[in-house]
Amino acid sequence: MRRLLATLLGCVVLASCGVRQAPNEIVVQRFFGTCKAEYGNRTDVGNAEGECGIMTTLINEFSAQNPDVKVRVSPVAWPGYNQLAAQLASGDPPDLVTMHLSAISDYQSRKLLEPLGNELRAVGVDPNGFTAASLASVSKQGEIYGLPIDNWAPLWHINMNYFRQAGLVKDGKPILPRSPAELLAHARQFKQATGKPYLVQALANERAAYSRNLYTLLMQQGFDFFADPQRVKLQSPEVKQVLEMFRQIYVEDLTTKNQDYAAATNGFINGAGGVYLVGTWMIGDFDAESRKADRPLSNGYSVMPWPQLYGRDATFIDGHAWVMPAKERTPQQRDAIFRFLKFFADNDFEWSRTGHLPAYQAVIESERFNALPHRSQIAKISSTGAPLPSAVQRQFPVQDIIGEEMAAAITGHKSVDAALADAEHRVNDLLFHLL
């Protein structure tokens, strides 16, 4: 009997213990993957490559410089918003979270984030130093709700070795299409010359990439599909022709098919095709690959913004920021958080080595940024790029819905018209029923 009671008591004690945060401990929740094996405790930020490597070494370096602060990193599966919603609902969110600029207003409008402006200025981070796009995205109702760390855009990552073979290089630069028709012509020419598909795309189990490309091409047409931020307009010729172009590319086998994100990335590295449609974040990795010998990308990698298929120079952009969910914190924790943010603001150049565009005007203009490979080709995006109107809520779920329906149309599971009707209906239903 006594033994039973002791066991039960033990169970209760064990069960009630969870994780308690030390007064000088901050929990940093981020995506960008885990790479403990490679980067573990390394602090040599300058030698790190890729988002995960640079992020890991940066945080390690911060911890090394601030031994009085305990940083607990919690990597989450991209994009981590389901988990964050659950955490916020349970009143136990992390101290800092990586968030897409496009997602901030969802959380801010429900008063789930703390304003950072005053305390940022106090540690010497001036929000006026952010790029215009970044500043606009983190500013809500006259306050600053995030520390932007980058802007990114969907890009054309190009295998120049294949492009040369296809006769699509002039003066060392890739020849890019200037209209949908020309894009198809190039793609056919490319396929004939190399036997490879022109495009490499992550089409399987992927939703975001479709939407981002669509947004870009609609912006190039000057078509304002979110003229009313509560209602999307997708059933229109502008949208239809974009989908039909992608559909045609798919039908003619001018793109890789059925690859998920990992497979498409590996595929491009292994020479699966000419142009990989993916964002800024891969520049660092692909550039490193192009410096290896005897690989499909050896000495043959270039990267460009989306070509202007409709005359107008525009690209959809988004970005990443650190945000601070609202909860009670010790003064030590607040102090640590702003030291952390200051550290990231100071080291934005290192982060931009991933390929992302810096969130600070001074870094964009700096010599060392412009000396990085390929950056001169894409730097203009920081002025030509535009996010969706910030009044549009639930941009992530919206992106998922549009991507899902686009995928269905492009891979032929339903007609373009049906997909656009469904996408429009689903997005508007979602937005109409917001609380």
Place this chain on the structure above:
Amino acid sequence: MAAQLASGAVGRRLGDRVILAATIALAIVMVLPMLWAVGLSLKSNAELLVDTNSVLKAPWTLRNYYDILIGSGVFRWLLNSIIVSVGMSLGVLALSSLAGYGFARLEFPGRNVIFVLVLFGLAIPEQAVILVRHQLFSDLDLHNTYAGLMLPGMSAPFGVFLMTQYFKAIPTEVDEAAMLDNASRFKIFWRVLLPMTLPAQATLGIFTFLHAWNDYWWPLVSGTNEQMYTLTVGIASTQMNFAESAGLGYLMAQAVFAGLPILIVYMFFQKYIVRAVSGAAT
């Protein structure tokens, strides 16, 4: 007549062989995915990136396992899974035995009605109540605690139902004999009847353990703190990463590493597990 019998026996033996061969073939199909994963885990990530067929060729490496040993949350996740699964199983056993005994042997007001109401609970799927339960646990500050991960499993009525049936199958003469010795009710329950229900305890314990071990949605939204991840959530957090960082071989090594302990436990206790699961069918 004798010849006929003999030929029947030969045919039977041949049939046995065919069936055995087919079963073995199916067993091979069964283990192939596991072998493929083990193979992948023994290759360098760089090599797999070029061609996964290289699994069949040397060189193999233990590098991925070494990487896990030096830096992966998998140990912590494993520990959490063990704590939660064992805790939930013990909790279910304790609650179900007490309640089963109560329903089967004791009189109290409204007993039959309550028992029927409990049985209705068998038809309530966890997912239908999970959102409200999540809000409830938020209000009670139970998220990111072991209790928060264990308690939902303890509210399911299956165990109570099973134990009630089992207690009822024990002849009441057993209680009466003990009663004559002037034993208290609890003593009868604890000393006399409970030991007789061990087979049912084993069945229930194993079902609950497997349920807890494999649960995904609840730990995903309740144990959201990385230090509270169970194995399912932890492994998922690395496999769905948008970034390509971890590498296929590493992911597979992690899966093998996480799957192996429970497979080993299973092999050790196979005899009992089989017996226990069988108990549920009778």
Place this chain on the structure above:
Amino acid sequence: MSAAAGQLSELGHTRVQSARAGAQQSRWSHMLYVAPFLFLYVTLLVYPLFAGFWLSLHKADFFGGSRFVGLENFVRLSNDKVFIGAVGNTFYFILLTVPALAIIGLGLALALNRTTRTAAFLRGVFFSSSVLSVTIVTLLWKVVFAPDGGFLANLFEAFGKQPVAFLSDADLALPAIAITTIWWCIGLPMMLFLAALQQVPRELYEAAALDNAGRWKTLWNVTLPSIRRTFALVVIIEVVLQFQLFGQAYLMTQGGPNNASRPLVLFIFEVGFTRWDVGYAVAAGQILFGLIAIAAMAQYFVARRKEAF
């Protein structure tokens, strides 16, 4: 893995009779034995169910916002193509998995119902996958199905065939998830059947042998009729389990392509946690409850009618 509602069929036999009428007084204090469980049962299962009815009449999110909207959520559900598709997918998935699990499980049990070491080993093999967690199972099968460098793709290529992209084909995605699920879950039905086979009285077989009945005849006339109840039990358990498909779809396809593999439970999860439309998600949860309750009841009555014969 809760075999929960499974045993509903036995409900019919369950009438709580007083252990020994008259010998015992009805006392409140006896309730102490059932009180701990009842407390959890009421707070964590019954209360959330009823609170869910109320919440489903609201537009609400996780963060305290809530507004009464009457039956709007249910009207929306009835017009939501994705929701209806998800219900359809769920039933299709049950159709793909449950008969296969029952029949393969039975076949394995028949083949392995012997005392040799080989049989014991093979039983172990077929049950082994059941102890793996869903994340590991899906990870394994993703690298089996992957069209680039997956196990099957390599196999196809070795035979000079074009690899099939199982998970990105609307017609194959759910069947692929079903295969994964059958692989994962086959152990339990096999074990349940094995247990039932061992209960079949030996005399029946001896009588059949005396009649010189062949293998098939014995199976058909002796074995199958004897394990009828277990067959029903296995079907019920598996229907209830597979109704709750979530992890495999979430981790392998996220419900795609073209919503072809989105089950009901994944729909509830996405609407709740991704879109924060909690009232709507809870309303869908109520539908799930209704469907399972109907399924459980239907099977209960079917099982009961069979008993009458």
